[in-house]
Amino acid sequence: MKLLEHEGKDLLKARGIPVPPNGGVITSTRQLDKALRRAGRAPWVLKAQVLAGGRGKAGGIKLAKTAKEARTLAKAMIGMDLTTHQTHGRSIKVKELLIEGGVQIVRELYFSVVMDRKNSCPTIIASAQGGMEIESLAAEHPESIIRMPVDPTAGLRDFAARRLAFALNVEATQIAEFCRVAKALVGTFIELDCSMLEINPLILTPKGAMALDAKIITDDNALYRQPALAKVRDHEASALETEAKAADISYVGLDGNIGCMVNGAGLAMGTMDTIALAGGSPANFLDVGGGADEERVTHALKLILKDKKVKVILINIFGGIVKCDMIALGVVNALKKIKLKIPLVVRLQGTNVDAGKEILAKSGIPIIQAGDLWTAAQKAVSTAQTAGN
């Protein structure tokens, strides 16, 4: 789950990591004056609260020297469509602004902790060249990037923090405070079960180190033990995705018109790929799970049908432990409750496949059956094209 900047900074502040004076988050200019007062004296920084990086260049971060200027900027920024290099060509509507007091910057550093999959441990990535995107840093100043693996059972040890400070040319008088902040950042990463924690820039002020930005991604698997994250909403999930999650169904909405229901994440991806290969476009990723029963099948069908783009549904089940006849019964019973107005293509394979096919055939429901995935995908694509015309 990705956290917004202000959510991330609240967590950091609670863990003793300095952040700029916080005026709060506003959703309309009416709240601006109070926010400016809370943030202290001018200048102020107005920051669009969206999940994409590269906000500064795209106009999502502005400096205001007077209250009047802040008002003009806030008015323009709330409701603006922000397109950054990380939004994949789409724009994101800005609904919230974080208002902060300006701070004195002596130096800007890049500091992040990521989970290194290859080496199976958290790894610090840091650079004395702060403020740049890590991708540009890697391309333009690869020599400036420091990588340091961290023992997840111990956190960042004192000597390792000192090594980092020296490598980043932190001034002697600032080293103790830098080390404290670096250790706290790594501690936050480990204790909050993060998969990424990026502070860009981590600034050195006359008084010490401060997180000027915060990009945090947390591990969904660990949410059960993170009370601090319990109230944070998954901003990326659509209403349908949130509903699916509550029903323990893995669902991701896509742009196409072929609704998919599959058992298993890998096969669900493979099904999307097969549809694309056959010239069609999947409307979703949906893994109905290993224990798919009638209730789940019904729920999954309802979810798919809520997406009005869907012109045809493709069910692809490889019965392993899950038996095909159980799935077939689930589909038939679900369709007694749901009036299906669009075509349904079903491919069953695996355990009890013949019994499953017979149940579908005898049900009287107009189901297009296919013996293998390729045929099923082709049938779904041609049906979707017919329905689309």
Add this chain to the structure above:
Amino acid sequence: MAIILDKDSKLVVQGFTGSQGTFHAAQCIAYGTQIVAGVTPGRGGQVHLDRPVFNTVHDAVRNTGAFVSLIFVPAPYAADAIMEAVDAGCSTVICITEGIPVMDMAKVMRYVAQQERSGRELTLIGPNCPGVITPGQCKAGIMPGYIHRPGKIGVVSRSGTLTYEAVDQLTKQGFGQSTVVGIGGDPIAGSQFTDILAKFEEDDETEAVVMIGEIGGSAEEDAARFFKEKMSKPVFGFIAGKAAPEGRRMGHAGAIVEGGSGTHASKLKAMREAGITIIDNLSEIGETVAKARRPLAA
């Protein structure tokens, strides 16, 4: 002789008396797997599925000689269960459990690395995987046994049902499998493709390998490099997730393209350039292997 498991493998099941453990252990036993013990803390002394239940893995190992552990323990306790199995002396640990916090696995891998530095040889498979099967000899996992046939194709995969799909196609084309290994869909896995490919390369009974990857991470790119430098046996590769959007997790915790890395294109490119036969259409895995292997078999 196959890899990881054979007919002489003696298994202990952790989370033995839970619903998942009970159901799947019974299936494994029916397949012919030597499950010699189960562990459920607090249930020591009981008998379940005609097997003795112990409170600790140490007790199970000492009393039955089990040296492979199969884990069905719920996610919050699974990482500890893996370390318990290793501490008790198991040399192979297969963890089926899905949803283990990634930080827990980072700690497990640290522990495993320490044990390996002291000279032990350990194989950890999973988590979030279907397990391992050596057809006709030993099934340790949740895969449907009947779709497999003993044979000479090794299969290694990050996904469960996608593996079944591949195995089913191979079997229908008349190609049995030496061993089928699910390494799992999590960001941190006990074994990577390279570990399993190395075992298949050394195995006399494996003649070719089918490798099923997916988007996210760089395990497939590493496998491509390994194949080029160290392997003599042919490898056939399929990568799932070509149609997946960037930045979204596709069910598996590890199946996500982040910051432009772990893309379908980069994996395919690396594998193709290394000389791995790429299969674009999921439905043609069996057919592709058959076309390439049949003239050799004849």
